[in-house]
Each structure stands twice: as structure tokens, then as C-alpha cells.
Amino acid sequence: MADPVLGIVGGSGVYDLPGLEAPEWRVIESPWGEPSDAILHARFEGLALRFLPRHGRGHRLSPSGINYRANIDALKRAGVTDLYSVSAVGSLREDMAPGDFVFVDQYLDRTFARETSFFGNGCVAHVGFGHPVSPHLATVAQRAAERCGIPHHMGGTLVTMEGPQFSTRAESEGYRAMGAHLIGMTALPEAKLAREAELPYATIAMVTDYDCWHPDHDHVDVATVIATLKANTANAHALIAEIARSFPRGIVPDAARVALEGAIMTAPGKRDPALVARLDAVAGRVLA
Template sequence: MQTMIGVIGGSGVYQIDGLEGADWVKVASPWGAPSDEVLTGRLNGLPMAFLPRHGRGHVHAPSDVPYRANIDALKRLGCTDIIAVSAVGSLREDFRPGDFVIVDQYIDRTFARPKSFFGAGCVAHVGFAHPTCPRLSTACAAAARQAGISVHEGATYVAMEGPQFSTLAESRLYRGWGADVIGMTGMPEAKLAREAELCYASIAMVTDYDCWHPGHDAVDVAAVIRTLTANAGNARAVIAALPAHLGPDRAPCPHGCDRALDMALMTAPDKRDPALLARLDAVAGRVLRG
């Protein structure tokens, strides 16, 4: 199998430089329209697909992002590995604005978003103790170091519903829980990638100190945008370095991300809803056809 990198760009990251044969393509999904068309091409020899999470021009709020359609569209295009780039607030003194953080754990505080491809008619439960792919995360960290970026490996991300930023009490609470960064888009994206049997890694770009830090003002959009603008070029540099760390030949994931559905389907075959199975053709086709 050939490696194909899918990049989901967050706030401030709306394009990928240096794509050969770059073309915006429309991908139809049974889960609705994705956030935008998908930019496809080849980067340093590897096929790549780039999807702006909020759409070009930032038209989707965090709660409104069509997460299921986005993951389904990238799977349909043949992506094997998903790199999620997002802006976050820091809950730690040593995670400074401008730093990059490789997330490996989540606390999901969202409540207004569909969180699974499965449900009535085809129930499935995937393992999610380790929500990101260690192999892919290591490659992202190596690419960041190669690009000369300050990067922290391993962090817990609190996913809040938004679109408002945290209250001071909430910010202090999350710090007390041991969380490291806070954002609005990490969930259910990571859960859906696991259900789709895609390796997933999260590159979080720190823009601010949320509102807990006594030496910094409460979060304001102008300050966030200034840091995002500076970070966007760094994010593109990391992505440009990734092909060399992943290589063209895609072996089975040593952590089983690409086999997450092996023991996950609970509904008896004769009780499964044909309409739902049709929608799952890309996400779960490997096990449904088997």
C-alpha cells in the first residue's frame, strides 16, 4: 500500500505550499458536504490531500464543522494517515505561544456534535485508550524539529464546545485535571478517524495562555490571529518535511490503527440496517465486505 497523507488544516492554515499538480476537488460523501473542496497533489513525491477544517474564509464554527463528512472524504480519496493541525490555548507555563505540541490524549467536553459513524442499525465500539498513532506522532515531532520549531511531545488536550473561550473557573479546573492544552476541534475528529481505521496525529499550535495566566490578558481574537499568522508558515514547513519521515511504502500500522474495527462491530449481520451500511462503504468497507 502507498502512503497518502491527509492534512486537516485548522485556524490560519488554509493551503499547502509546494504541491505538485495541485487541484481542488469536490468529494461527495453520504455524511453530507465536507467543510470545503479538498486540495490534492503530490508533496515531495507523496500523494497528499489537504482539507481546511473551517473552510476557506473560516465559514464553519467549531460546533458546525462536518467532522464525519471530512473524515469520510479523506478516506474515500485513499488517505492512510491524517495529520490534524489546530490552534490551542496553553494550560502550562512552559507551553508558550508559538510552540507546537504533539497531542496524545484527550478529555472530551463537547456535547453538540455527532461523534460516531455507527449507531442504530450497526453498533460498533472501537478501542480509544490511545487516541493518536504513536508512529505518526513521532514522525510529526521529528518533522517539527527538522523545521527548527519548538515542539513538545505528549500532551492532554481538553476539547471544549465553544465558540466562546473558557471562563477563568473553567480554565483553572482544566489545569487541576492535569490537562495541557485546550481547543475546540480535536473531538470528535480523532474518534472518527479511529472508526475509519486511519492513523491520526495532532499538531497543536499554541496561540495563548487561555485565561488562567495572571501575567497575560484574557484571550482575545486579535492576539490569537497574530500568533496564528506566525505559526501558519511553521505548520507548512512541518508538513513539507513529513514525506521524508513517512516514506512511500505504507506497512500495516504497528499500533493497529488500521485494524480498529476488527472486533468492533456488535450488531448481528442479519440485523444491520442496509441504509446505514451503504453510508459506511468507505469508513468500514474493509470489515463489512470481509
């Protein structure tokens, strides 16, 4: 069996993981434009790792300004076989407190200004997304959190809003009424694109604050978020290290790895050659 390559998309506290072996930043070019940053190639206790700063080093990109397609394409070109997203989120539930980690299993998409698919006119595809999170990756993360003693929750729905502004009180209450548990700005279209690229994907959501629905936390501010993020850094390092340490050596079967089976609708003779060429890393397995 091939060896896994674990990809991690997240902030600065993520790629500063102690104990990395032979770390090297490499620029990966993508036909979808410029990724957020170079990709850090490294190993940890024998496992190949790839880190991509989602907002770029120094946090120079807004949630709406991220080239999600280039990021996922570049990670696929870097050999990634399994992908974790580490994201700061606000809580919509009393029991999901700041400092907790949540391994979500569903998403609600409230974005409107982002490219959401690799496919389009000239090569149409419809990819299933009913179960957007890899159960295997979520379970590996949960068990790692248990061993590390990190407060966590298994399952939950994450709303992805456009941003960069935080929610209004009415929006926050509306998401709660819909049954959502968390709110953030970056999980989508990232998760959708990972599915189109046949990459098993899971979100590690780090709660930094209660969203503005909470009567005692009705004003979300950056200072509060950053303070909790810094406090979460040690737990994030411990969790990622334990995930890498315990990650199966060998590719684990996952439905996401064959997500494009039967998804391409456009007849071979009608496909746009230029678009097909851009899809070489993402969908070359089924378009070849």
C-alpha cells in the same frame, strides 16, 4: 506495499504550502452530508497529499457547525491512509508557550453538541480509543520539528471544549487541575471518527495563547490568536514540508488500521441496510 496518501486537516495557512505539485481542488460527495470544503489533491516530492480546510476556505464554519463525519468520510474516499490534524490551541501550562508546537497523545472530551460516531442503531460498534494518537505519526512529526528547529513538546493532553466562546477562569483552572495541558475546539469528535474509519491520526497543536488561567493573559481575544497564527504559518509550512519529505514510502503498520476488528456488535441479519450502505468507505472492509 501500497503507497501512502497523507491527509492534513487544518486552516488556510496549511494548504498554501509552497512547492505543491499539480494542486487540484476536488469535490468529494459523502453520504454523511456536506464536507467543510473541496479537498485539495496534490503531490510534494513524490508523496500524495490531501488537504481539507476544516472550517472551509474563508473560515465560514464554527467548531460546532463542522460536519466531522462528512469530513472524515470524504478524506477516506479521497484515498487518505494517514491523517494529521493541524490545530490552534490555548495553553494550560507555563512551559507550553505561544509559538510552541505540541504533539499531543491524549484528549479530554468536553463537547456536547456534535455527532461523535458513524455507528448507531442498526449497526452498533464499540471501538477502542485508549491510545487515540498514532505513535508513528507523532514520532515522524517530532523528528521533523527537530530538524526544522521548531520549539515543540512531545506528549500532552488536549481538552476539546464546545465553544465558540472561550473558557471561563473557573473552567480553565479546572482543566489544569485535571492534568490537561492544552485546550481547543476541534480535535473531537474528529479523532474518534478517524479511529472508526481506521485512519491513523495525530494532532499537531500550535499554541496561540495562554488560556485565561494565566494572570498575565487572563483575557483571550481573537486578535491575539490570529497574530500568533500568522507568525506560526512559516513554521507550519516548514514542518508539513519536512513531514512529507521524510514520510515513509510504504504503509507502516498501525493498530488504528484494524480498529474495527471485533468492534461490530450487531448480528449481520439485524443490520440496517441503509446505515450499512452509508458505512461503505468507513467500514466496508469489515462489513463486506
